Amino acid sequence: MGTSSILDKYRQEINQLLVDIYPEGPRSLAKPIQYVLSGGGKRLRPILTLFCANACGGNKENAMPAALAVEILHNFTLVHDDIMDRDIIRHGQQTVHSKWDDGVAILTGDAMLSLALKLINQTSSLREKQMSLFIDGLLAVCEGQALDKEYEDQLNVSLDDYMNMIDLKTGYLIGLSAQIGATSANIDLDICLKLRNYGRFLGRAFQIQDDYLEIFSNSKEMGKSLKSDILLGKKTFLMIIALEKDRKIIENYLHIINKDFASGLAKIRDYLKESGIVEDTINEVNKNIELANKQINSLDIKKNDLLYLSELIRKRGS
């Protein structure tokens, strides 16, 4: 089977297992949990876990609980982040806090986290290695999100600050997805760590690309609200470079955006293209994909599916 067919097969299997993850329990929890976990999404993280397990000679069955756990952890962060960012659309459907209310969304996230922990805890031979990774991942995404919110109110956020923030908020969990798949194959620690780094660079590429797609796609395609991000003062790769290049112009455009969103956005888009920032951004994405691939090129593992995944991410925007 080609990588693309394996990927589809895995995605279907993951989706089915996620829908059935919490059949019992109070309806006000079970319904939104099922709603979130059947809501689509690319399933990048669990597929990366399964691919890394395969690449290291492991098997799908041993890797699946951890794969589901990282996907649930990821969705837990989305449910809570959507409350904080007041986003009303995610993956083309209403967010939990907007369909129900904030209280339901907070609890839904919390309960999802316990389901993810249960999955990690169930495979006794791997529990010890995987639990520490998972708990550290949880703290990392909280810290990344905390910095993301702190930066909204800060005028001077450097590119280093930004990179550190996205490494915690996005890269850490994608790195964890790769590493936790490798651990399920019981392979050497140094290979696990290389795969973690592969995931982290992939995560950087993914987040910077997200920043780009958000400002250059319409909100339907991205499935979430660009407007709220810009109005909140969200710091993205492009906006940080733009603010460093010419703070006055950008502040002026943001001022226009507050009054007339469409015309302000058009001005910002033009500026980003003409100033070369768009080109820099695409280069940065490609650079990180290359860095990711470099981590695994020298490894004696079956890396074809992983390289396929790298290309899939690289081409996402085009």
Add this chain to the structure above:
Amino acid sequence: MGTSSILDKYRQEINQLLVDIYPEGPRSLAKPIQYVLSGGGKRLRPILTLFCANACGGNKENAMPAALAVEILHNFTLVHDDIMDRDIIRHGQQTVHSKWDDGVAILTGDAMLSLALKLINQTSSLREKQMSLFIDGLLAVCEGQALDKEYEDQLNVSLDDYMNMIDLKTGYLIGLSAQIGATSANIDLDICLKLRNYGRFLGRAFQIQDDYLEIFSNSKEMGKSLKSDILLGKKTFLMIIALEKDRKIIENYLHIINKDFASGLAKIRDYLKESGIVEDTINEVNKNIELANKQINSLDIKKNDLLYLSELIRKRGS
């Protein structure tokens, strides 16, 4: 040293360890975490953990990580519950969402949970036993809180429903605190389970007493808002019996409370006293304390400190 002095000593030690639990990290997380964990509270749960460890021949050092973890888990639920209930005061100080905002409070809770998990995960010899208990406890408190919120909008909540809800929301975690202390002493499983049941009955007594104290103390003493609970339609032991006894009168008083809180509350208090519901409530608290003590009376453990704790809880209201 007498039990009362040991208790004070433990409480001080717990408080000190909690304040220092997360010195690094983004300020928007570190500050509210320290604020919550230095905010007072009786420390009933971690003290119960340490007392159970001692009672079973264990020691404080081995039990302390789990003791801190249950207290942090408990505080995590308070931070998130306070958002859902829109409570602005807790332990005599502003709640996190009211001092900062909802986003900070959501993240603070999430990060606290990861700190609690880290503590459980750090003691390698006990990790396996304690982690499962802890994860189940997390799901139980989520489910209990979910039911509590669901019941706010339901007219007919039976006493059985209520008991099931408080067993999940309050009893489960107090039972866990006891059990996890016993496991740290490596004692037989049946003793661990008896201590869990001891904790669960104690938890029932505690919650029913809380329901009583909330309606009969002023909000300063309880440190949280009675008004919000009544207006939200929170189901308590007393209100469920009252609604079963005479729905029309109570609904009339709740109607008055919406217009004139003080006079409506006075009417409800009078009714609860005159109808014998207050007496029933105090009897129910005592019954559960007795049931708790019965669990441990036949055990060959050092139970003095635990019986002291039972009495302390029994006398809390008087």
